[in-house]
Amino acid sequence: MPTTTGSAGSSGWNTNAHGSARWMQPHEAAAVDLFSYNPRKPSGEVTSIILGQDSKGRPCFLNRQGHVLVLAPPRSGKGLGFVQPNLAAYLGSMVVTDPKGENAAVSWQYRRDVLKQNVIVLDPTGKLASYGVTPPIPTHGFNPLLAFDHADYAQVIDDIGLVADALLVVKEDSEEQHWRDGARQFLTALLTYVVFFEDRQNRNLLFVARLASQLETPHEDLFGALAFNDHPNPEMRDVIARAGAWWGLVNEKERASFVSVALRSLAWLNTPVWHDHLTRSDFHPYELKEGNTTLYIVCPFDKLEQYSPWFRLVLSSCILAIIRAPNRSPRPTLFMLDEYAATIGRLAILEQSIPFIEGVGGRYAMIFQYLSQMQTLWPDPAYHGIFASAGAHIFFNANDEYTSGYISRYVGKYSAPDMGPCGISYVARDRLMPDEVRCLPETDQIVFMRGYRPAWLSKLDVRSHRNYKDCLLANPVYAVQGRDVPALGDKSEAPLSKAAALLRREESGDLSVDKINATLEKLYPDKQMRYDDKIYGYDERCFNPATGETELVFRPVIHKDFLASLMFP
Known part of the structure; x- marks a missing residue:
């Protein structure tokens, strides 16, 4: 039977020969459970995540396993259309990277008073206080080294290495890899000393920085104490001793370089804002697994590069808690990773946990501005693995050639009829051309869900949607800037x-x-x-x-x- 030749009316003509791309149909939306809000599924495997809304204003949800990946350029409504609606609707624990602090400012009270969450706001720079919100938003402290209290010895040794990784600002696979490895060994030894042999009041990163600068004791004495330690557990005594003996195997010139890289990575501690924040802990990351804690990590954009070790360290501690904590909430902890490229960068424990963290009670929503940001962080083929890990991809307001071309290819081709001199034939055509992607209305978004046709949805504006407009407070950022940004439309008017x-x-x-x-x-x-x-x-x-x-x-x-x-x- 012919499939690509003959007239349009011929028997056996295959009109899908060049492609069959199309948009999600109503019966497919029902099959994917797109319109059901299931915050308390008995299995505890999935909890609804808002993706957008349909043409009738009905919220659309991801009710299946898989992370969420959002790609949208700056000032395109990622906060209003994705982050804040989920802050109003998600009933489980959340960890929110919040550079401007606006997500905390608009949602902390609702999550505390209505959703009965224990709200923790980490804002060491006082960004929220600068908005002049009344009453003031309560802020908290977090000392990551106190999280090791009562932990298993073997786990503590592994976790200390993860803390050292988070503190280092030298990128992996760079020309400084050798010096990075040496600085990691150096910081690991200092952290080991503080965690196992210092009093609780000194068990913080500020004291680690003092040790690195030899303000407490010379390095020779410190490493000697490790090499000849008296830990009661013989296996641990041997492990700690090897951390101390390493110093004696390194020549003087390399020691200086290792210490220099370590001090550069600890330079962010040379400011008074950390003295109160890092010497107390108002929560333990294990509390996230109980399902009723919301953590906001606030750090302004102008401080992100300087304070990125702290940002990464807090996030690492939370991910580690999800993996290690024995209890488990019926609802997974949602990590809302806004401005991923700017706030996090490469973080080994996060990348390694992407394939399996859903199985232990965690979930990631990763937000980028452009595909190129992902490719810069994860060169091929790692980039494809991160992209494929998501159960849903959300694209809107794509305005660069590469991203719009990617969306066009992702949507696929269909067999379009073409009138020629000899009659009608079928040719391959993109269902959505790159120029058409770039010209989509600002309120439109394209959503891909694993195993289903793409859905053409609309952004859900949390300020005007009938389900969520009364949940959140006014955004103080707009008040400070002296502007009032109107919502996209209130259906209740x-x-x-x-x-x-x-x-x-x-x-x-x-x-x-x-x-x-x-x-x-x-x-x-x-x-x-x-x-x-x-x-x-x-x-x-x-x-x-x-x-x-x-x-x-x-x-x-x-x-x-x-x-x-x-x-x-």
Whole structure:
């Protein structure tokens, strides 16, 4: 039987010969459980994660295993459309990397008072206090070395090595690999000494920095104490002794280089903000496994590079707790890793845990701006493994050639009819061309779920969605900047419902465009509304702090057909 030749009406013509890409259909959405919110599944294997919303404003969820990967450029609504909706809806423990502190500011009270979570905010630089929020948002301290209290000896030795890895700022596989390895040995020895032989009040990273600088004791004496230690456990005594004996096997020149790299990695401790934060612990990472703790890790962008060891260390401690803690909540701990490339970079324990952490009660939502960020962090073939680990990929507002081309290829090709001089034939065409990806409305997003056709969804704006708009506080970042960013549309407003009726009547030919504009002017006397066959939007008067005047700001318009289906069910 022919598959690629013959007329369009011929028997046996295969119209999928060049591809069969298409969008997710309603029966497939039902099969993937897209519209069910299942926060308390008895199996405890999965808990609903918000992906977006459909054209009727119904929230769409990932109710299957797998991490979530979000790719969207700066200022495209990742926080409003993904991070904050899940902060309002996710009932399990969460670990949130929050550089600006805005996610903590808008959601901490709801998660504490309504979801009954124990909320911990780590904000050593006082970023949240700078917003002037009243009442002040409570902040906490965390000493990662106190997490070793009552831990198994063998595990402590392994975990000390992970702490040293998190502290080192020299990248692996670089020209400084040899010096990095030596600095790691040096820091591991210092951490071993502090954890096993110092009093509890000295068991912190500030004391480690003092030891590295020889402010407490010369290095020779410290390594000698390790080499000839009196630990009560003979096996541990031997392991600790070898950590001390290493120093004597290194020549003087290399010692200086190793210490130099270690001191560079500890330089972030040379500021007073850490003295209170690192000398106390207001929570233990093991509490995350109980299912009722939300941890916000706040560090402003201008301090990210300087304080990245602390950021990585807190995250490493939490991941280790998920892996090690014996108890397990029915709901997995969700790691909301916002601005992944800027805040985390390469972190061995995170990368190694991606394949198996779901099996021990953890889950990752990794947020990047561009595919190129992922490829910079993980060159081929590691990049493909990280990408494939996600059970859902969310793309929106792609505006670079590489990402838009990737989405186009990911959606796939279909067999498109083509009229030629000899009749109709079928040719391969991308279901969504790269230029079409770049021109998608700002409110659209493409979601891929493992084993299913891609879904064309819309972003869920937490400020206006009927399910979540009353859950979160106002964003203090906007108040500080003197601006008010309007939501994408509130479905509960009566005037908008009337506008929806206008749209439907115009579609049926019952109303003219002029009549619609006249009615919109009555509905919105304080706004300049306009409507035509292609666009629907409005200008809004906003205060400009730069000029001190009120100016007209035209909001991005939305295609009429899209608005009619999306904003008005």
